[in-house]
Amino acid sequence: MRLQLSIPQEKTIKKSIQITGSKSETNRSLLLQALYPNLKIENLSNSDDGVVMQQGLKKTTGEVDIHHAGTAMRFLTGYFASQEGKEVVLTGSQRMQERPIKILVEALRELGAEIDYVKNEGYPPIKITGKKLVKNQVSLPANISSQYISSLLLIAPSLENGLELELVGKITSVPYIKMTLALLEQIGVQTSFEGNHIKVHPQSEVEDTTLVVESDWSSASYFYSIVALCNVGTEIQLSSYKSNSLQGDSVLAKIYTDFGVETTFLDNTITLTKVSDKIPSHVEYELSNAPDIAQTITVTCLGLGIGCHLAGLHTLPIKETDRLAALKTELAKLGGHVTIDAESLTLQATKTIIPDVAIDTYNDHRMAMAFAPLALRTTLFVNDAGVVSKSYPDFWKDLTTLGIGIQEV
Numbered sequence: 001m002r003l004q005l006s007i008p009q010e011k012t013i014k015k016s017i018q019i020t021g022s023k024s025e026t027n028r029s030l031l032l033q034a035l036y037p038n039l040k041i042e043n044l045s046n047s048d049d050g051v052v053m054q055q056g057l058k059k060t061t062g063e064v065d066i067h068h069a070g071t072a073m074r075f076l077t078g079y080f081a082s083q084e085g086k087e088v089v090l091t092g093s094q095r096m097q098e099r100p101i102k103i104l105v106e107a108l109r110e111l112g113a114e115i116d117y118v119k120n121e122g123y124p125p126i127k128i129t130g131k132k133l134v135k136n137q138v139s140l141p142a143n144i145s146s147q148y149i150s151s152l153l154l155i156a157p158s159l160e161n162g163l164e165l166e167l168v169g170k171i172t173s174v175p176y177i178k179m180t181l182a183l184l185e186q187i188g189v190q191t192s193f194e195g196n197h198i199k200v201h202p203q204s205e206v207e208d209t210t211l212v213v214e215s216d217w218s219s220a221s222y223f224y225s226i227v228a229l230c231n232v233g234t235e236i237q238l239s240s241y242k243s244n245s246l247q248g249d250s251v252l253a254k255i256y257t258d259f260g261v262e263t264t265f266l267d268n269t270i271t272l273t274k275v276s277d278k279i280p281s282h283v284e285y286e287l288s289n290a291p292d293i294a295q296t297i298t299v300t301c302l303g304l305g306i307g308c309h310l311a312g313l314h315t316l317p318i319k320e321t322d323r324l325a326a327l328k329t330e331l332a333k334l335g336g337h338v339t340i341d342a343e344s345l346t347l348q349a350t351k352t353i354i355p356d357v358a359i360d361t362y363n364d365h366r367m368a369m370a371f372a373p374l375a376l377r378t379t380l381f382v383n384d385a386g387v388v389s390k391s392y393p394d395f396w397k398d399l400t401t402l403g404i405g406i407q408e409v
C-alpha cells in the first residue's frame with residue numbers, strides 16, 4: 001500500500017487519541033501470564049508483535065513464526081528453552097533471520113538448554129527442545145541487545161533456583177531491563193540490580209494480580225513530532241499514560257520541550273501542547289536508553305529546519321532494518337545532509353524540504369511513522385505504508401482524524 005500524505009488545512013490541531021498498550025509491556029506480561037496463568041492483563045497492545053507473541057505462547061510443537069517481532073523472538077527463545085516437553089522451531093521474517101541471537105542462545109546453553117541452529121550459526125531459525133533448567137548463574141554481553149537479558153529475566157522466577165546474571169560490557173537499553181524487573185516486582189517476585197549484577201529469586205506461584213499495561217510511548221512519539229511541527233496553540237491528548245512510566249521512551253516529554261512542546265499529565269491522559277516557536281538551531285541527545293525514538297527525533301529536526309547530533313545509536317543497525325543507513329538514504333531524498341558512523345547520526349540544518357518524495361520503509365514500521373509528520377510541511381508519499389501494523393495498526397486512521405490528508409495511490 002502506497003499512501004500520499006498532504007498538508008492539513010488547519011495547522012492548529014485540537015484532538016484526542018486513544019493509543020493501545022505498550023508492545024514491550026504487553027509481550028512481557030503475556031509471557032509472565034503463560035508462566036503464571038492466574039495473572040490478568042488489561043490494555044493489551046493490538047500490534048502484530050503482540051498477536052504473534054500470543055499465538056506463539058500457545059504452541060507446544062512445530063514451527064512458531066514470529067515474523068518481524070524482535071521481542072517475541074528473544075522472549076520465546078527463553079520461554080521454550082525452559083519448557084520441558086515442548087519442542088519448536090522458532091523462526092521469523094527474512095530480516096529476523098539476519099538479527100543476531102547467539103548471545104542469548106549461548107547463555108541459555110550455559111544454563112543447560114538444548115538449542116540448535118537450523119540454518120546459520122548465530123541466527124534464527126532455531127530448534128528448541130525444552131528442558132528443566134536448574135543451573136542459576138550465567139554471564140553475557142550486555143552491549144548488543146537488552147532483549148537477551150529480559151528474555152532470561154522473564155523466565156528466571158519460574159526456574160527452580162532463580163537466576164543470577166553477570167552483565168559484561170556497557171549495558172544498552174537499560175530502561176527495558178528495568179521494565180522487566182519492575183513487572184516481576186509487580187507480581188511479587190524479588191529482584192535486585194546492582195552494578196552489572198542482577199538477581200531474581202525463584203517463585204513457584206504468584207497471587208492473583210492484574211497487570212495494567214500503560215499505552216505505548218514509542219507510538220506517542222509521532223504525535224510529539226506532529227505537535228512540534230504544528231502552530232502554537234495545538235493540543236493533542238493521548239491516553240492512557242502514567243507520569244511514573246516503565247517505558248524509557250517517556251523521556252520524550254523532556255526532549256520535546258526543546259521543540260516547544262509541553263506535556264501535562266491528568267487522569268491517565270497526557271496533553272501535548274505547542275507552547276512556543278522559539279527553538280534552538282541545533283540539538284544533541286544520547287539515546288542509548290531510548291533507541292526507538294531516534295528516527296522520530298531526526299525527522300522532527302528536519303521538519304523544523306534545525307540540525308541535530310544523536311549518539312548512542314549503536315543498536316540501530318540490527319533492528320527491523322539498518323536504521324542509520326535507512327535514515328541517511330531517505331533524508332537525503334528530502335534534501336537533508338546526514339552523516340552517520342557506527343553509533344551516531346548528524347543532520348545539518350535544512351532550510352528547504354524537497355516535495356513529493358516517496359519514502360521507502362524497509363519493512364520498518366518506524367520508518368513509515370517517523371516520516372509521516374512531515375506532512376505538516378510538504379506533500380510526500382509513503383511506500384509499503386502497511387508496515388505500521390508491527391506496533392501501531394491504527395496509525396493511519398488516527399492520523400486522518402488529525403486532518404492530515406491520506407490517500408492510497
Ligand SMILES: O=C(O)C1=C[C@@H](OP(=O)(O)O)[C@@H](O)[C@H](O)C1
Pocket residue numbers: 023024025071144145146147150172173176291292315
Ligand atoms: O525489550 C524491549 O521491549 C525492547 C528493547 C529494545 O531493543 P534493544 O535492547 O535490542 O535495543 C527496543 O529497541 C525494542 O523496540 C523493544
Ligand SMILES: C=C(OP(=O)(O)O)C(=O)O
Pocket residue numbers: 068069070071072292319320366391
Ligand atoms: C526495535 C523494535 O522492535 P523489535 O526489536 O522488538 O523488533 C522497535 O519496535 O523499534
